[in-house]
Amino acid sequence: MKTSVGNCSIWYSFIFLLSHCDSISGNDESPLIFTVASERTDGYLRYIRSAEHYKLSVTTLGLDKPWKGGDMNFQGGGYKINLFKDALEPYKSDDNRLVMFTDSYDVIFLAQWESIVEKFKEMKAKVLFSAENFCWPDDELKTKYPPVEGDVQKYLNSGLFMGYASNIYNILNSRVIKDTDDDQLFYTHVYLDDKLREQNKIKLDHKSNLFQNLNGNVGDVSVSIDGEGETKLLNKKFVTHPAVVHGNGPSKLALNNFGNYLAGAFVDGECMTCQEHNIPVEDRESFTILVALFVEFPTPFLEEYFDKILTLTYPKNKIHLFVHNKIEYHSNLVDTFLNHASEEKYLSIKAINAKDGISEATARELAVNRCLTKKCDYLFVIDSDVHLENLDTLNELIAFNKTIVAPMVTRVGGVWSNFWGAVSEKGFYARSSDYMTIVNYEVRGIWNVPFISSCYLIKSKILNKLSYTKAEVDADMALAEHLRNHGIFMFVSNLNEYGHLLNPDNYDIKKTRPEFYEIFANQFDWEKRFIREDYYTQLLEETVPKQPCPDVYWFPIGTEIFTESMIDIMEAFGKWSDGSNSDQRLQGGYEAVPTRDIHMNQVGLEAIWLKFLQLYVKPLQEKVFIGYFHDPPRSLMNFVVRYRPDEQPFLRPHHDSSTYTINIALNRRGIDYEGGGCRFIRYNCSVLDTERGWMLMHPGRLTHFHEGLTVTKGTRYIMISFVDP
Ligand SMILES: *[C@@H]1O[C@H](CO)[C@@H](O)[C@H](O)[C@H]1NC(C)=O
Ligand SMILES: *[C@@H]1O[C@H](CO)[C@@H](O)[C@H](O)[C@H]1NC(C)=O
Numbered sequence: 166m167k168t169s170v171g172n173c174s175i176w177y178s179f180i181f182l183l184s185h186c187d188s189i190s191g192n193d194e195s196p197l198i199f200t201v202a203s204e205r206t207d208g209y210l211r212y213i214r215s216a217e218h219y220k221l222s223v224t225t226l227g228l229d230k231p232w233k234g235g236d237m238n239f240q241g242g243g244y245k246i247n248l249f250k251d252a253l254e255p256y257k258s259d260d261n262r263l264v265m266f267t268d269s270y271d272v273i274f275l276a277q278w279e280s281i282v283e284k285f286k287e288m289k290a291k292v293l294f295s296a297e298n299f300c301w302p303d304d305e306l307k308t309k310y311p312p313v314e315g316d317v318q319k320y321l322n323s324g325l326f327m328g329y330a331s332n333i334y335n336i337l338n339s340r341v342i343k344d345t346d347d348d349q350l351f352y353t354h355v356y357l358d359d360k361l362r363e364q365n366k367i368k369l370d371h372k373s374n375l376f377q378n379l380n381g382n383v384g385d386v387s388v389s390i391d392g393e394g395e396t397k398l399l400n401k402k403f404v405t406h407p408a409v410v411h412g413n414g415p416s417k418l419a420l421n422n423f424g425n426y427l428a429g430a431f432v433d434g435e436c437m438t439c440q441e442h443n444i445p446v447e448d449r450e451s452f453t454i455l456v457a458l459f460v461e462f463p464t465p466f467l468e469e470y471f472d473k474i475l476t477l478t479y480p481k482n483k484i485h486l487f488v489h490n491k492i493e494y495h496s497n498l499v500d501t502f503l504n505h506a507s508e509e510k511y512l513s514i515k516a517i518n519a520k521d522g523i524s525e526a527t528a529r530e531l532a533v534n535r536c537l538t539k540k541c542d543y544l545f546v547i548d549s550d551v552h553l554e555n556l557d558t559l560n561e562l563i564a565f566n567k568t569i570v571a572p573m574v575t576r577v578g579g580v581w582s583n584f585w586g587a588v589s590e591k592g593f594y595a596r597s598s599d600y601m602t603i604v605n606y607e608v609r610g611i612w613n614v615p616f617i618s619s620c621y622l623i624k625s626k627i628l629n630k631l632s633y634t635k636a637e638v639d640a641d642m643a644l645a646e647h648l649r650n651h652g653i654f655m656f657v658s659n660l661n662e663y664g665h666l667l668n669p670d671n672y673d674i675k676k677t678r679p680e681f682y683e684i685f686a687n688q689f690d691w692e693k694r695f696i697r698e699d700y701y702t703q704l705l706e707e708t709v710p711k712q713p714c715p716d717v718y719w720f721p722i723g724t725e726i727f728t729e730s731m732i733d734i735m736e737a738f739g740k741w742s743d744g745s746n747s748d749q750r751l752q753g754g755y756e757a758v759p760t761r762d763i764h765m766n767q768v769g770l771e772a773i774w775l776k777f778l779q780l781y782v783k784p785l786q787e788k789v790f791i792g793y794f795h796d797p798p799r800s801l802m803n804f805v806v807r808y809r810p811d812e813q814p815f816l817r818p819h820h821d822s823s824t825y826t827i828n829i830a831l832n833r834r835g836i837d838y839e840g841g842g843c844r845f846i847r848y849n850c851s852v853l854d855t856e857r858g859w860m861l862m863h864p865g866r867l868t869h870f871h872e873g874l875t876v877t878k879g880t881r882y883i884m885i886s887f888v889d890p
Pocket of ligand 1: 441442443444445566
């Protein structure tokens with residue numbers, strides 16, 4: 166065995182020298198590689214890129230000419246044979262010349278010619294076809310195959326083959342084939358013809374020594390890293406490194422996934438394709454874009470969404486705006502946005518309102534059509550649950566120069582994103598092996614994936630091929646399926662961070678100020694809207710908190726919207742307690758120091774309030790009352806108090822049943838009310854100049870006996886919690 170391998174490589178070196186001399190003498194014996202492609206699809210460009218990476222020169226037959234080979238999703242492709250036959254004519258009697266034929270839309274080269282030739286020669290064939298597990302297109306022919314031992318790939322696949330020119334020419338001319346006949350069937354008949362097979366020493370590459378078909382084998386194949394830091398395909402079952410890979414049949418999506426790494430696409434963990442064919446900086450703002458906004462479902466934090474659209478850095482005089490709002494509830498916000506937009510220099514603005522009653526799919530197709538009518542260069546789709554924090558997102562996406570590319574956005578702190586790594590057979594979500602590494606930014610790149618949604622940039626040249634419509638499937642899934650069927654690659658970039666996705670699942674527009682209820686589903690956005698920017702500086706070691714009275718600390722915490730929301734929620738509910746000692750909301754039914762108030766649990770805010778205490782109040786407490794830890798903080802009494810001259814204007818001196826109490830001012834002294842404040846009797850110290858959104862924090866018992874001072878005019882609202890009773 167050893168000797169024969171040795172002999173083989175000596176023989177190979179000899180051939181190599183020969184061919185080297187021949188090329189010097191002008192008799193060109195460079196590789197002859199043929200493919201057939203009518204269009205420069207994304208798959209074709211990937212194929213050519215892989216050929217260039219391995220310095221292989223490919224002759225493409227039928228390029229930019231009409232395809233005559235029938236529908237390749239079924240049978241067909243005789244056209245390929247007829248084109249190839251003509252192309253091979255000049256070499257028909259060449260017994261030494263090696264020729265390779267491959268498909269191209271779903272093929273990637275994985276090795277240089279020398280290595281291809283070496284693998285070919287190991288197989289001791291004159292013509293070698295790739296092999297697969299399925300006998301296609303005629304399953305009946307299974308029984309006609311010569312027997313082969315072991316658990317190997319038994320049947321011929323004609324997407325990849327190689328051999329000597331004269332032998333291949335013989336095969337091609339062994340029978341007549343119509344353009345629309347099936348090419349694989351043709352080659353299968355050739356192989357099953359004992360005479361032709363033996364004469365031309367035709368073999369199948371049963372163990373993927375040279376050729377890898379992926380269909381039915383995806384699980385046996387993985388991407389591995391070689392000594393040079395470049396990724397290679399490994400067939401784990403046969404322990405081979407195939408030199409050409411073919412995503413035949415339904416394995417195209419698996420090939421797309423592998424293709425993200427192969428043929429020098431990824432070297433030393435770095436995405437190399439990401440830097441190829443980029444649009445130079447100076448040209449990036451020269452394109453006209455239709456920016457299409459879709460509000461298709463009730464969406465929390467929509468104001469912030471629109472704010473971000475208005476602040477994108479892309480020149481507004483290059484943007485046509487398009488808005489579809491399907492949700493009546495959001496009409497006011499959309500109108501406000503449109504008013505702001507009309508003051509900017511947008512090229513045009515088109516809005517479709519909820520009352521127009523247009524479906525999502527139709528609206529999306531209207532945006533496509535408008536982009537075409539306006540002759541824009543790109544369509545940029547952005548749904549209402551996408552917040553783009555990176556204001557240069559458009560410019561960055563343009564740079565990638567992809568037909569379709571989405572900026573990766575994920576739900577904050579989660580793995581839910583706007584792309585799928587894989588699709589199930591039925592067309593639904595499936596997780597790819599690299600999904601987690603991509604959403605967690607462990608690897609960065611621009612990834613070819615089978616599904617994107619929510620936000621993406623599309624070159625207008627393919628807009629007339631888009632469709633959002635398919636029965637019983639939502640618009641996003643219809644689009645992705647359509648693109649997959651047309652061989653248009655969808656890319657998602659995580660090269661940079663662009664923004665995040667909101668979770669609209671539990672958003673309840675029947676509530677007053679529904680965003681206030683979003684602390685669990687959308688904490689990131691909740692905090693941005695409701696917690697003051699200077700909150701975090703309070704936590705810094707060097708910040709000395711205000712202390713208006715002994716052990717009474719004073720912190721900025723809630724934003725204006727926080728305080729307004731709280732008041733609105735309580736007033737909309739409206740069932741203020743009557744201020745008597747009888748209180749059925751309490752366990753004993755008795756309140757010693759009653760106020761006019763509404764408890765958080767009466768408006769469904771109890772859990773949210775406890776979360777707020779834990780997230781934002783506890784850290785402040787730990788800073789000022791050193792050594793006291795209680796996580797999570799407990800609190801049974803969380804309520805908003807209303808003081809009015811004609812209702813309850815003050816509260817008599819009392820202790821609180823708490824370890825510590827917080828007291829957040831919800832409105833403005835001197836504007837919304839007069840008088841009021843809090844007096845700590847033991848210290849004869851009052852806090853009168855309370856500030857909206859600021860929180861007092863003080864011990865509840867013993868030392869901090871206190872009273873609510875009289876409100877003389879207007880209404881004063883405060884928010885109280887008795888923490889750790
Ligand atoms: C952008 O992509 C197109 C199509 O793939 C290509 O023809 C063009 O040369 C690319 N632009 C640059 C600057 O590389
Ligand atoms: C309490 O403080 C007020 C205002 O500073 C002052 O007028 C009053 O005399 C003080 N009372 C006592 C008992 O110290």
